Amino acid sequence: MSRLKACFERLSAESKKALIPYVMTGDPHPDVTLPLMHAMVEAGANIIELGAPFSDPMADGPVIQAAAERSLEFHTSLHDVFAIAKQFREKDDQTPIVMMGYLNPIEVMGYQSFAKLAAENGIDGVITVDMPPEEAEDYIVALKEYQIDPIFLIAPTTTEERMQKIAAVASGFVYYVSLKGVTGAATLDVAGVVERVNLIRQYMDLPIGVGFGINNAETAASVSSCADAVVVGSAIVNRMAAQKDKKTEQTAIIVKDVTDLLKSMREAMDAK
Amino acid sequence: MSKVKDKIDYSSMPDERGHFGVYGGIFASETLMQALDELKEAYQNSISDKAFQAGFDADLAHYVGRPSPLYHAERLSKEIGGAQIYLKREDLNHTGAHKINNTIGQALLAKAMGKKRVIAETGAGQHGVATATVAARFGMECVVYMGAEDIIRQAPNVYRMKLLGAKVVPVTSGSKTLKDALNEAMRDWVTNVDDTFYIIGTVAGPHPYPAMVRDFQAIIGREARQQMQDQTGRLPDALVACIGGGSNAIGLFHPFLADDSVEMYGVEAAGDGLETGRHAAPLCAGKPGVLHGNRTYLMEDKDGQIIETHSVSAGLDYPGVGPEHAWLKDIGRVNYVAATDKEALSAFHQLTRVEGIIPALESSHAVAYGMKLAAEMSPDQNIIVNLSGRGDKDINTIAKIEGIEL
Numbered sequence: 001m002s003r004l005k006a007c008f009e010r011l012s013a014e015s016k017k018a019l020i021p022y023v024m025t026g027d028p029h030p031d032v033t034l035p036l037m038h039a040m041v042e043a044g045a046n047i048i049e050l051g052a053p054f055s056d057p058m059a060d061g062p063v064i065q066a067a068a069e070r071s072l073e074f075h076t077s078l079h080d081v082f083a084i085a086k087q088f089r090e091k092d093d094q095t096p097i098v099m100m101g102y103l104n105p106i107e108v109m110g111y112q113s114f115a116k117l118a119a120e121n122g123i124d125g126v127i128t129v130d131m132p133p134e135e136a137e138d139y140i141v142a143l144k145e146y147q148i149d150p151i152f153l154i155a156p157t158t159t160e161e162r163m164q165k166i167a168a169v170a171s172g173f174v175y176y177v178s179l180k181g182v183t184g185a186a187t188l189d190v191a192g193v194v195e196r197v198n199l200i201r202q203y204m205d206l207p208i209g210v211g212f213g214i215n216n217a218e219t220a221a222s223v224s225s226c227a228d229a230v231v232v233g234s235a236i237v238n239r240m241a242a243q244k245d246k247k248t249e250q251t252a253i254i255v256k257d258v259t260d261l262l263k264s265m266r267e268a269m270d271a272k
Numbered sequence: 273m274s275k276v277k278d279k280i281d282y283s284s285m286p287d288e289r290g291h292f293g294v295y296g297g298i299f300a301s302e303t304l305m306q307a308l309d310e311l312k313e314a315y316q317n318s319i320s321d322k323a324f325q326a327g328f329d330a331d332l333a334h335y336v337g338r339p340s341p342l343y344h345a346e347r348l349s350k351e352i353g354g355a356q357i358y359l360k361r362e363d364l365n366h367t368g369a370h371k372i373n374n375t376i377g378q379a380l381l382a383k384a385m386g387k388k389r390v391i392a393e394t395g396a397g398q399h400g401v402a403t404a405t406v407a408a409r410f411g412m413e414c415v416v417y418m419g420a421e422d423i424i425r426q427a428p429n430v431y432r433m434k435l436l437g438a439k440v441v442p443v444t445s446g447s448k449t450l451k452d453a454l455n456e457a458m459r460d461w462v463t464n465v466d467d468t469f470y471i472i473g474t475v476a477g478p479h480p481y482p483a484m485v486r487d488f489q490a491i492i493g494r495e496a497r498q499q500m501q502d503q504t505g506r507l508p509d510a511l512v513a514c515i516g517g518g519s520n521a522i523g524l525f526h527p528f529l530a531d532d533s534v535e536m537y538g539v540e541a542a543g544d545g546l547e548t549g550r551h552a553a554p555l556c557a558g559k560p561g562v563l564h565g566n567r568t569y570l571m572e573d574k575d576g577q578i579i580e581t582h583s584v585s586a587g588l589d590y591p592g593v594g595p596e597h598a599w600l601k602d603i604g605r606v607n608y609v610a611a612t613d614k615e616a617l618s619a620f621h622q623l624t625r626v627e628g629i630i631p632a633l634e635s636s637h638a639v640a641y642g643m644k645l646a647a648e649m650s651p652d653q654n655i656i657v658n659l660s661g662r663g664d665k666d667i668n669t670i671a672k673i674e675g676i677e678l
Contacts (some may be wrong), residue, residue: 055577056563057444058455059301059462065445065455075577078534103299105576128563135290142629157302157465162305177303 003096003124004149004172005045009206017045017269018229019220020209021236021262022100024051024067024075025084030242032251033084036258041095043259044266048088049127049231052081059129062243063234070244077104078114082121093161098125098151098172111142112248119146125172127151128141133169140169153177154200156192167204173229179212188213194226217261221268230269235261252254280603282529285596290479290566293602296595300477300565302459302651304458307465312480315387319487324380331376334490335409336366338373340492342499342656348626348643355509355649357642358657359629361498362526369661370492370520370633371402377488381407382469389413389468392574393457394585395450395516397429398661399473404438414438417456421448423593429665447580450516450590454564474517475594477535478565482594489523497527504654510535510669514638515608516588518597520660524597535607537630538597539641541583544608547637552581554593555601555608568595584613584669585633587661615640620663620670632661634667 001009011018025033053068053076056168060068078101085097099118106114106128118126121239126148131139133152143150149172154163166174178193197208210223211231220230225235239257243250290296298308318324332338341361347653349357375392380495382390390412394400400416407414418443423430433440446452456474457637461470475482475489488638500508511528513521515538528534543551552555561570561576571579571591583589600606611619616633619640624630631639635658649655663670671678 008568021643053577055579056451056455056459058564059303061459064447069446072577102576104570104572107561107567108559108572108574108576129301130565132298132300132302132305135297135299152301155301155302155305157306162302 002147002149002172003094004047007243008173011046013258015084016063017224017227017256018046018207018209018267019262020047020050021045021227021234021270022049022231023236024053024064024071025069025081025187026053026074027067027237028070028240029250030074030076032240032254034087035251038091039255040262041092043262044179045262047096047098047229049098049100050081050085052099052105054105054219055059055101057102061256063237063243066159066241067237078109082117082123085123086121090156096124097122098127099123100129103128103131111139115146115148119148123148125149127153127175129153133165136169148170155237156196160199160203161201163200170204170206173207173209174200174204175211175231176227177211177212188219188223190222191220193223197226211265217264217268224269225272230265232265242271273493274413276394282526285599286479286483290483292596292599295567295598296479296482297567299562299567300478301462303462303465305479307461308478308480310385314381315480315484318381318384324384328377328380331380332373336372336376337364338491339495339499340364342496342503342505342638345627348623349646351626352643352646354646354651355653356651357646358500358508358654358656360492360656361660362492362658362660363629363635364444364519367398367402367405368664370489370523371399372405373474373491374485374488374519374522375402375406376398378469378471379410379412379518381408382412382471385469387462387467387469389415390471390562391415391417391455391457391460391468392471392473393417393450394473395419395453395589396585396610396632397422397426397433397665398587400438400440401429401432401436403473404433406438406506407438415460416440417443417453417460418447419447419453422443422450425586425669426665427668432558435661451559451578451585458564474519475522476517476564476568476592476633482566482596485519485595486522488525489519490526491609492520492523492658493525493527496524498655507531507534507651508656509533509649511539512537512539512541512638512642512645512655512656514588514634514660515593515597516541516552516590516634517592518594520658522594522596524656524658529605536643537604537645538606538608539637540608540610541585541588541637542584542612546610550582551608551610552583552589552591554591555597556610560598563592566595567599568592568598584616584638584673586636587632588637609641611637611640617670617673619643629659630663632663633661633666638662
């Protein structure tokens with residue numbers, strides 16, 4: 001069984017929801033990512049979304065773009081993302097890793113080589129923001145050949161017809177983008193999210209993760225009442241950005257700030 | 273052009289999902305898919321809508337001032353001593369460039385779709401001005417995204433946009449140029465997709481933009497084809513146009529694609545020279561990839577990151593190119609070449625002095641290559657060079673390069 005499937009089944013048996021933090025590989029320094037990933041799991045994260053930087057992240061807001069720019073100062077490539085995943089697997093063989101990025105670096109590597117290397121290095125799912133199902137035939141074939149889950153986004157503007165299209169190709173989970181707009185945008189209308197998530201459930205049995213606009217324990221808890229997973233991105237990246245110029249103990253401070261946030265979210269989600 | 277088989281039906285491209293061969297397509301985030309679908313439908317309906325087309329034609333005639341002249345640059349031709357150079361005078365359009373052909377078309381579509389707000393990205397500022405102009409004309413709110421670097425390079429156009437009532441938003445991310453402005457405009461569109469129409473300025477972006485912008489710009493080639501036959505009794509031997517995203521070039525080329533005798537040259541910006549790596553010539557020196565919603569040739573590094581481009585001309589300073597050009601390159605129908613900053617500047621001066629026409633720096637690249645090509649041809653042959661814009665906006669840049677204080 002895939003790590004993602006096993007993870008959601010385990011949580012479901014415990015009546016818990018998944019907490020999915022996002023970190024950009026190599027932000028604000030390549031040494032931070034690996035210890036942070038382990039610490040996040042200890043703080044209650046169930047799945048890790050590992051960002052692969054792209055120079056032109058047009059679906060992301062300024063917070064994630066800045067993270068990508070910080071990471072690219074160290075020339076972080078897909079090979080570096082794989083290397084981090086591989087190192088993570090040395091200590092943790094259970095927590096799923098989902099890579100999130102843009103298509104062009106994957107195109108340059110080639111779908112086959114990408115899928116093979118991703119699988120060999122312990123990556124379980126891939127979200128490619130600018131790859132809609134319509135263009136994804138070869139990409140999906142390559143990922144599935146190596147048992148990697150292609151994870152697709154669903155937006156507030158996604159029609160029911162498109163939900164069916166997405167349901168036909170997605171596996172692992174689907175990621176409901178709870179706001180129109182880019183990552184890190186304003187506040188969330190939780191009632192609206194509940195309605196959409198219920199609609200999505202009519203078209204697919206996959207677990208539904210909700211992300212965009214979740215930046216505190218309270219919102220995480222209320223979203224987790226309808227979703228199977230809560231994705232936290234910009235709120236974490238903001239905490240990394242705040243320490244970007246720190247020369248010593250950078251990792252320790254970031255780990256503390258991020259795990260404090262995750263612990264509070266975990267607690268609030270489990271209390272529901 | 274022996275490689276080109278006459279079997280290719282150029283008018284059938286792109287396919288239903290926007291593919292030109294392996295290029296083009298729709299590589300957009302999920303939030304935009306529905307909006308792109310609606311746009312595709314509105315655009316397809318407009319093609320067969322006689323009232324829409326009549327409104328478009330009327331605006332091109334009475335607001336833009338079309339047809340633009342095809343001018344025989346006799347003195348320039350004589351000075352070079354080769355083929356006869358004809359200039360397609362898009363610089364004489366309202367707002368001073370070909371860009372308005374497209375913004376009129378898209379604004380009419382926005383109106384038909386009931387959108388009250390238009391947004392645009394701009395590099396040289398010509399597309400921003402053309403968008404702000406039509407927004408004023410149709411009474412729409414207008415926001416233009418422009419790289420902070422370009423805002424400095426193109427100050428007169430920034431002021432022009434503001435006079436026209438547009439809000440100009442400086443973009444400070446990435447290389448602070450056209451590609452970053454495009455990223456930012458795309459973000460605005462994702463956020464405000466319900467009431468906002470994104471007027472893309474070139475033949476790039478996700479389907480239907482490359483096809484739609486081409487169709488709005490193809491008026492250039494249709495007119496030139498007729499004008500050339502009226503003036504010389506035959507088709508031209510060659511066409512030359514500059515290429516940033518490639519809208520003025522595809523506009524000129526498209527109506528001639530099936531004419532095998534007509535050679536075509538798309539001129540990219542070689543910046544400091546292709547060998548230096550400091551240029552903006554993805555077709556000449558880049559590789560295929562995916563950016564801004566479509567698959568095309570890109571300037572990218574070994575990891576697939578987009579690299580910064582360089583050109584003296586802000587309008588050509590873009591790391592991608594329209595997907596139809598990528599396809600036309602691969603099938604060998606169009607020759608893609610490049611002119612350096614230096615060659616463009618020299619052409620700028622020569623045309624200004626000899627013909628009394630000040631070309632935009634973008635168009636100066638086409639003029640530079642056109643003169644080079646003409647010199648290798650005989651005086652009984654004819655070349656059309658697309659003079660896509662006028663150079664008034666560039667005089668500050670040029671004075672600065674030449675150490676002149678205005």
